[in-house]
Amino acid sequence: MKLWNVKIPIYDKDAFFELEIENGMVVSLDRHHEKISGYHVFSFSEKLEKDGEWDAKGRIVLPGLADAHMHLDKSHSLYAVGNESGTLEEAIENYSTYSPNFTDADVKARIKKTAFAALKHGTTAIRTHIDFNTKLDRAANFRGVRMVLEAKKELSELIDIQVFPMLPYFQYGEKDRTRIEEMLALGVDGIGGAPHLSEVPHETIDEIFRYAGEYDLPIDLHTDESDDPRVDTILYVAEKTIQTNYQGRVTVDHLCSLAAMEKNKAIRVIQKMKEAELMAITLPAANMYLQGRDDEGLVRRGTTRIGEIRDYGIPLAAASDNVCDPFHPFGRADLLQIAQLTGYTGHMGGREDLPELVKMITTIPKQIMGISGKGLSIGEEATFVMFDAQTLEELFAELPQTRAVFGKGRWLSRVWQEERIAVEGEYVYGERAHPLL
Structure with a gap:
């Protein structure tokens, strides 16, 4: 397959590229300063074959998006679990109380619904945090982990999912x-948690690092999600990272x-994060x-x-x-919308910020997730999303929903x-989707 005249702004926001794929791998990527004509125009509405040559007409192509922090088990549960105050504290309390029901x-259906929504928006890899509350009865305690591991297997030919129980x-x-210990033996991908919520945060951090070291798993923590400037467990996380040689x-x-x-x-604090080689997510x-x-x-x-963390070269x-x-x-599992926010x-x-926003939803989260060999470089498994937009300014202003995902x-x-134009002269937008081809 060849795609002519694509824009790949992570490489060069002004040039046109010729992208060639064989057996699912990127075999060539040539740069041009002018469009090359003579090929069938790429159409999002036509059935797409894996073989062929198309003129992309300068549309933007990005590596498959990577969502490095989701909660698939909780997603679309608002119908059952409310939050009148809108606070984090009530959300935690209400979800913990209702989740045994x-x-x-239900849990697997919501997991898959959100994963499919992410895929249609261009996300090809997800890291999901999963509640693991040992105060609940056994069935409720293990339900989220079991269901997301099943969904991960069932969706493995469509999207890559990493499972980080909290x-x-x-x-x-x-x-x-x-x-x-029984849960960690199920084949999860890492360990999560929220130690700043603990009455003994340092002890909780010690426990997380002990289990991570014993099972040789990466760590991904909800950290200091608080308005209180005195909350600084991040300093102990950094110290523990250095002490246990867990940098990176x-x-x-x-x-x-x-x-x-x-x-x-x-x-x-940011300097300490840099010293410990921590990675971060906003x-x-x-x-x-x-x-x-x-x-x-x-x-x-x-x-x-955001600015200061990036200024110190910390992956964000x-x-x-x-x-x-x-x-x-709210939300629709659309990382382009998240990048705009x-x-x-x-x-x-x-103008120079927009390519950096693109990296924050593509190459940087893949670095954080340890994903390599999937993207738009020669020799990689071709994994990308094409948008119906020709400039980054247009991409971020319009958040076009017309997209095609390859992987x-x-x-x-x-x-x-x-x-379409209604009788009254107003513009009406209709969406058609084929999530699985």
Whole structure:
């Protein structure tokens, strides 16, 4: 297969590329300064074969998007679990209370619904955090992990899913340890948690690192998701990372209290993160919704110090977090939308910022997730999404829903919109989708 005249802004936002794929692998990638004519025009609405040559007419192609922080088990649970105050505390309480009422079938159906939504928007890899609350009865405790592992297997020919169960944030007894060890033996991909919520956060961090070392698993932590500038468990996470030689294997997410800190302290924290080789993820949608609930007058955005973290060369991705649940009632599993929100909160709207936003949903999260060999480089498994847009300015302004996703050696999904004019003269948009080809 050849695609002529594609724009690949992670390489060069102005050039045109000729992308050639054989047996699902990228075999050549040639750069041109002018469009090359003479080929059949690529159409999102026609059935796409894995063989052929098409003129993309300057449309943007990006490596498959990677969502490095989701909660597939909680997604689309808002119908059952509300949150009247809109606070993180109520969301945690309400979900913990209601979750035993879900069935296996319900949880798996919601997991797959969100995974398919992510795929149609261009996401080809997901890291999902899964609740593992050992205070619940056994069936409820293991349900999320079991269902997402089953879904991971069932969807393996469409999308790559990493499973990071969240270890409890309280002191463990014999029953808790038995269940944790049994869960870790199921074949999960890493260990998660939220130690800043613990009454003994340092002890909880010690437990997480001990299990990670014993099972040789990477760590990905909800960290300091708080408006309180005194909350700084990130410092102990960094120290523990260095102490255990876990540099490059620890990711810290949210970091909301970092934004609330006095700047000199915040910079000292970021420098410590850099020393420990931590990687980071910002979750702008959920944190703009959850944080600042007690603020009067000027309400804080809730997101972390995006600019300063990037300035210190710390890998920083943007991710979806929660989708339609008590933690975040909105969202559609669209990383392009998340990148746009990152642009808003991080003041990243300039011409040189837009390629960086693209990296925050493609190459950087793949680095964090340890994904290699899948993308748009020669010798890699071709994994990409084509958008119906010809410039990054157009891409971020319009968030076009017309997209086609390629991976696993074939076209995986295509979505297109048709513009129609109603009798009253208003524009009406209709969407057609074929998520599986």
